[in-house]
Amino acid sequence: MATAPGMQGRPALSTEPGPVLDILRPAVIPKPPFPGDFSVEAERELFGRIQPRLSDLWNALSAREEQAYTSVVVPSLTLDPGELEKLEGSSYYEERLLFLLIRLRNPQARMVYVTSRPVHPLILEYYFQLLAGIPASHARSRLTLLCAYDASSRSLTEKILERPRLIQRIRYGIGDPNRAFLTVFNSTPLERRLAVLLGIPLNGVDPELEHLGSKSGGRKVFREAGVALPEGFEDLRSEDDVLGALETLRGRRPGIRRAVIKLEKSFSGEGNALFRYPEEAGRSALSDALRRAEFSVPTETPAAYRKKLEAMGGIVEEFVEGGETRSPSCQLRIDPHGRVILISTHDQLLGGPTSQVYLGCHFPADDGYRRQIQEAGRRIGEVLAARGVVSRFGVDFLVRRATGSERWEVFALEINLRIGGTTHPFLALEFLTGGELDPESGLFHSPSGLAKFYRSTDNLRSAAYRGLTPEDLLEITTINHLHYSQGTETGVLFHMMGAISEFGKIGLTVIGNGPDSVDAIYDNAIAVLDAETAYGCGSARPPGRTAPDPDARPTRRERRDTIAVPRIWPDPS
Structure with missing residues (x-):
């Protein structure tokens, strides 16, 4: 090097x-x-x-x-x-x-x-x-x-x-x-x-066009592209603007229960606030309810949020609900010649206090709506290309259906006019396999012809992982055979390894030959990491984690007769 x-x-x-x-x-x-x-x-x-x-x-x-x-x-x-x-x-x-x-x-x-x-x-x-x-x-x-x-x-x-x-x-x-x-x-x-x-x-x-990727700019692009979007209002700059938008939205959507307030330049859903409509009518009741809005990040405060809204602006839109809903996304590129090229589709994994924070994704998006969001993404890309955009970009959608037999409704939510959270896992797939995407089906095939699937996150974390160095992580994954195998075309690829020692946080992309294969590899990887960091704690492991399969290959730590417990170490329980 x-x-x-x-x-x-x-x-x-x-x-x-x-x-x-x-x-x-x-x-x-x-x-x-x-x-x-x-x-x-x-x-x-x-x-x-x-x-x-x-x-x-x-x-x-x-x-x-x-x-x-x-x-x-x-x-x-x-x-x-x-x-x-x-x-x-x-x-x-x-x-x-x-x-x-x-x-x-x-x-x-x-x-x-x-x-x-x-x-x-x-x-x-x-x-x-x-x-x-x-x-x-x-x-x-x-x-x-x-x-x-x-x-x-x-x-x-x-x-x-x-x-x-x-x-x-x-x-x-x-x-x-x-x-x-x-x-x-x-x-x-x-x-x-x-x-x-x-x-x-x-x-x-071009930075002169970055407004097209704002929350307000995205809604305007969706309208021009003829893609459905939630009822709402953009270009809001104050609390009064927000209250006016919430009041008008209630008039347009009788019986509405919830709305979302979004900061113009926030990302990963962390600038969103969930508003619950009060039973009482009138501006005063709305104002009281606004003070009780639920933020996506626990450290956010009403005063700080209001200042950010005044500084960068924001939008209000209805919270689409009813029936079954999912949160897919479509990633595309506009090349220097104005051609719109499909890169990938994903089903996003959301969490946080209001279930709006991006935590990870599955590839590809579900068969039931994958082609619909590909087409909607293409139409949005054509509008952006006509404005002179040359960039990767992603579009977040919400899809809904009342029953399992109905066609999915597709709503565009926002444009990420940049590299996004679904960019690097797809790069990981290309990195490891050397395959390519079929733009018609939206499926990715390796050179062997196998369709590939993956799950990825930037937010795998545990207090027990803190203190692990990159050397430790690579040793654990190597001895426990978690690495990607060119023979089976399955395995785990880690990223953000530098963060594990300080924050107990790591990213990973799990690649398999089908959704069930991906889930099994993912669960095993977490079980191995938890077992390898459960220093002398017996069967205790962080809440919500899957215990290792008793029939699976034992981890290196399980092979040992005894293990000394460090005198100073965070309790993984």
Whole structure:
């Protein structure tokens, strides 16, 4: 794995661990342009000149022969700081895009990957060894890994822009800027500025169009696309606006029981508040009920929520209920030529106090409505493409039916005009199998022809997992045979491994050859982790977890006659 040289003409240094690496690293002299060198207007003009190169590069990369290029990955969560604070271990979410190492399957491709804090070497080795179709050593030699060494809660892009020498290191890693592009989690003016400083196009939505991915912007796009959406109101900026919307909504939907208030730029459902209509009529009764609104995150307060609403705006919409409801999503891409391409569909797993927080997903979405949401997603994508959007994006839906024999009703809820929570698990599937999606059926087939299924989460957590290091996790999963097997095309792929020691939190994607296979592997993986961290506690394990199958292969810890109980350790019960 190479790192950028400090001065042009010097050879790249290895970033393999070594005691004198930092001493030997050549000095980097930052060169212009610097972040303060141009106005916003000049920045927009330069961005407009650079961005068309993405289309030419896309044509080259779509050709049959493998082409040389450099992908610069900055997995910055450039989101509202107040909303980002709700996301425990947010800086470790930067590890989710390590699945983009799949791009190194092209032997001509290079990658520059930047993070806030160092990525553990074993985590990188873990992914390289599982990368299908290319020797790990060859892929490793084409990766430049850089770090801001800043674990603060600010976005990674901010940290990079504050560090001219880090920007220069990225430039060195790029090589030819005419054969490079920038990939980010979401696009804001900060990412645009970084793209201009690096002199490469942004593989994401123009920040001037980011309003189309807001809660209000999404509702307007749905109407234009002719896709059904819940009754509601957008562009709300105050408590009075919200009360007026709730009052009008009650008039339009007699008998309505609940409504949802959503912050304009919130994510993962964590900016939602559930409102329950009082029996009494009138603005006063609504105002009292609004004070009792239920937030998706327990730490949220009415005063703080009101300030966020005034700062970023929001919407009110009916809470669609009655009969059977589910929460699928559709992930698509608009390429530089305006073509709308299906990526995947999922059934989302929601939780939290109001059952609106994204916890994970199943792939693919149910047969009963998969083609319906694919078609709705395509129509929404056509509207976005007509506005000039070039980006991955996802659409969250709610589907409902009164009885099992009826056709599902589909309602579009919101647009995520960025990489989302369902992006990295699908990348994991591509990463491991080298297969592809059939856009007609929405099913993914490996090269062997098997249809693949998975379940993924970023939120597997237990107090007992705290203190485990990435080394411990990899040892547990290896000895207990949890890893993905190329032979059976099933197994577990972990992500966000850096978060486990500090937060007791880990992400995983479980791949199987059918829904039942996925569930069995998932339950076994959790049982193994729980057993391996139940230090001397006998059969006790965290509530709600499945006990190991007595007929299954014993875990390493179950093979031991005795185990010493650490004197200081969190009680896993």
